[in-house]
Amino acid sequence: xxxxxxxxxxxxxxxxxxxGASSLTVRQTLSQSIRCQSSAxxxxxxAQDIVGDQSTSLPRRASLPSPPPERSPESAKLAALHAxxxxxxxxxxxxxxxALITPSADANGSFNNSNLAFLGxxxxxxxxxxxxxxxxxxxxxxxxxxxxxxxxxxxSLQQVARRWGxxxxxxxxxxxxxxxxxxxxxxxxxxxxxxxxxxxEVERNSSYRRGVSSRVVLDDVFGDALSKPESAGQEGHGxxxxxxxxxxxxxxxxxxxxxxxxxxxxxxxxxxILSRQLDPSSLFQFQLPTRELAMLCAREGxxxxxxxxxxxxxxxxxxxxxxxxxxxxxxxxxxxAGPSLDIARRKASMNALKAWYLYSPGNKVRxxxxxxxxxxxxxxxxxxxxxxxx
Numbered sequence: 001x002x003x004x005x006x007x008x009x010x011x012x013x014x015x016x017x018x019x020g021a022s023s024l025t026v027r028q029t030l031s032q033s034i035r036c037q038s039s040a041x042x043x044x045x046x047a048q049d050i051v052g053d054q055s056t057s058l059p060r061r062a063s064l065p066s067p068p069p070e071r072s073p074e075s076a077k078l079a080a081l082h083a084x085x086x087x088x089x090x091x092x093x094x095x096x097x098x099a100l101i102t103p104s105a106d107a108n109g110s111f112n113n114s115n116l117a118f119l120g121x122x123x124x125x126x127x128x129x130x131x132x133x134x135x136x137x138x139x140x141x142x143x144x145x146x147x148x149x150x151x152x153x154x155x156s157l158q159q160v161a162r163r164w165g166x167x168x169x170x171x172x173x174x175x176x177x178x179x180x181x182x183x184x185x186x187x188x189x190x191x192x193x194x195x196x197x198x199x200x201e202v203e204r205n206s207s208y209r210r211g212v213s214s215r216v217v218l219d220d221v222f223g224d225a226l227s228k229p230e231s232a233g234q235e236g237h238g239x240x241x242x243x244x245x246x247x248x249x250x251x252x253x254x255x256x257x258x259x260x261x262x263x264x265x266x267x268x269x270x271x272x273i274l275s276r277q278l279d280p281s282s283l284f285q286f287q288l289p290t291r292e293l294a295m296l297c298a299r300e301g302x303x304x305x306x307x308x309x310x311x312x313x314x315x316x317x318x319x320x321x322x323x324x325x326x327x328x329x330x331x332x333x334x335x336x337a338g339p340s341l342d343i344a345r346r347k348a349s350m351n352a353l354k355a356w357y358l359y360s361p362g363n364k365v366r367x368x369x370x371x372x373x374x375x376x377x378x379x380x381x382x383x384x385x386x387x388x389x390x
Contacts, residue, residue: 077179
């Protein structure tokens with residue numbers, strides 16, 4: 001056997017061997033530290049440049065804008081939230097962690113909840129709207145939009161999220177627990193769930209009455225004119241916070257639809273959103289109730305409404321009370337009480353109009369989405385009203 005010579009493993013060759021080992025170590029470290037979607041961490045042009053200067057330390061990679069998905073299974077908050085909502089095991093924790101990351105915290109669409117929130121908002125608005133139209137088919141358009149906002153608006157959805165126990169992080173970042181909501185008070189990165197055209201400056205400043213076609217083209221799903229959210233001030237901060245919490249609820253519904261299907265998403269919306277109580281009678285605001293009631297009776301072929309004094313007390317006192325009833329022929333349409341005859345007549349007209357607009361076939365009304373179930377009964381079209389009076 002030939003004997004190895006010590007000079008072959010000394011000097012320059014020994015340094016070259018060590019340099020090759022260092023290069024391999026540096027390459028492995030860089031490949032593990034760079035995140036796929038992060039553009040802040042920039043790889044060096046050559047690992048040999050780092051090894052060449054032994055006195056220079058390795059550059060520190062920039063922190064990620066949100067927690068990486070690999071940390072999701074280790075979060076106790078995330079597991080507790082998944083169990084609290086009784087979600088299916090088909091929905092991984094990584095998806096719920098992504099639903100907690102808003103575009104204001106991470107602008108990358110592959111890691112935030114913008115896509116899931118848009119899908120979830122569409123599903124929520126559809127099921128809420130078909131429920132409202134079928135249960136109260138005579139609601140005026142303005143009241144219908146407000147009822148839709150009461151169920152599916154950001155102010156209502158943020159209350160749902162808070163009741164689920166969702167907590168927001170003080171500041172988003174890589175080191176934050178994945179079970180916390182990641183958001184920043186910046187309006188330019190909020191999720192866009194609105195469709196429509198930008199209104200011109202003349203239309204935006206004018207005070208013309210907007211019809212149904214204007215609401216469809218120029219407004220959002222709740223009938224409000226499209227406008228850029230403001231990030232300054234206390235009201236702007238609260239609005240952005242509501243949008244962040246509401247986007248999580250929408251993203252959860254979108255996640256359920258993606259992993260579990262349409263029926264599971266509909267059941268979740270019914271249990272968590274449509275189960276909330278709403279009194280639509282508090283949403284009405286009449287300007288000319290007596291005139292509107294007269295036009296309603298003329299349109300439906302009823303006799304002209306007549307106000308009659310039912311009872312009174314304290315006429316000559318400081319606090320009189322008059323009870324007035326509105327009659328159409330022999331049919332009593334409504335009744336109201338007030339400190340004067342005119343106020344009592346207006347209240348009676350309002351109650352008569354509310355009784356007409358709040359007609360409902362019952363709580364067990366069928367909606368169009370029920371026909372998608374297997375073995376569904378034949379569809380019977382619900383009552384369709386011709387529209388509001390004024």
